[in-house]
Amino acid sequence: MSTHRIAALLAMCLLLSSGCVGAVTQEDVVAGAARLYRARIDGLAQAGMLDRDASFLARVARIAQRLSEQARRDNPAAPVWSWEIHTSGDPDDNAFCMAGGKLLVSQAYVEQLALTDAELAMVLSHEMQHAILLHHLKEFDEAVRRDPRWLARPFSELEDALDNDARLMGQLAALNREQEVEADREGLAMAWRAGWRANELAAYFRKLEQAATMSHIGNATHPAPLARWRAARRQAAQLDSGRAGTLEKADFPQ
Numbered sequence: 001m002s003t004h005r006i007a008a009l010l011a012m013c014l015l016l017s018s019g020c021v022g023a024v025t026q027e028d029v030v031a032g033a034a035r036l037y038r039a040r041i042d043g044l045a046q047a048g049m050l051d052r053d054a055s056f057l058a059r060v061a062r063i064a065q066r067l068s069e070q071a072r073r074d075n076p077a078a079p080v081w082s083w084e085i086h087t088s089g090d091p092d093d094n095a096f097c098m099a100g101g102k103l104l105v106s107q108a109y110v111e112q113l114a115l116t117d118a119e120l121a122m123v124l125s126h127e128m129q130h131a132i133l134l135h136h137l138k139e140f141d142e143a144v145r146r147d148p149r150w151l152a153r154p155f156s157e158l159e160d161a162l163d164n165d166a167r168l169m170g171q172l173a174a175l176n177r178e179q180e181v182e183a184d185r186e187g188l189a190m191a192w193r194a195g196w197r198a199n200e201l202a203a204y205f206r207k208l209e210q211a212a213t214m215s216h217i218g219n220a221t222h223p224a225p226l227a228r229w230r231a232a233r234r235q236a237a238q239l240d241s242g243r244a245g246t247l248e249k250a251d252f253p254q
């Protein structure tokens with residue numbers, strides 16, 4: 001065995017024995033997301049595409065507020081989320097939520113799909129679930145579990161790789177799909193608990209399905225729009241008829 005290889009193994013053993021595996025913390029992830037979010041928001045502001053339409057921003061903020069109050073009621077013991085929401089005039093955006101609750105919604109996306117308030121609530125509730133369910137932290141943990149050497153490198157490199165390294169993204173695709181299914185399901189349930197009718201929330205997925213050119217085909221990270229619509233329709237029928245809790249895992253896209 002070469003000295004090189006021995007040194008590499010020693011480094012790996014040190015990492016493992018120091019308990020570093022899985023040592024990405026929610027604080028790391030939230031701090032990184034806050035930095036990236038700020039850069040994105042500043043970029044949009046400089047391009048004149050941030051929060052251009054005050055009434056649209058107010059509409060999004062009102063719906064997000066109602067959802068965040070529900071999130072609080074759902075889990076009063078959880079740390080207080082510092083939700084932040086902005087709207088984008090960039091037609092290439094749709095909607096996202098970064099770790100810690102940093103949301104961005106594209107006005108063009110909402111207008112293209114002519115989303116009702118309930119449908120917009122579905123979009124926001126799905127995005128908020130990614131933060132509530134710590135999906136970003138779980139993604140980082142999975143990357144580190146697959147390759148503990150990430151812990152020896154600057155955190156920003158792993159952040160960048162999660163968005164740009166095709167090999168790593170491929171390795172995490174199955175987890176991403178699971179997280180999308182979970183965000184659809186928990187997002188619909190939370191918005192329903194906040195007072196919207198489940199079938200009106202599920203209608204968002206019908207619009208998504210109708211807008212897709214090949215709705216039966218998903219992509220690397222998202223289930224097919226048709227499967228999402230069918231799952232949402234089944235879940236909504238059960239929620240609106242008071243049969244929540246009878247859904248099986250098989251009722252959701254895999």
Ligand SMILES: [Zn+2]
Pocket residue numbers: 126127130180183
């Ligand atoms: Zn999502």
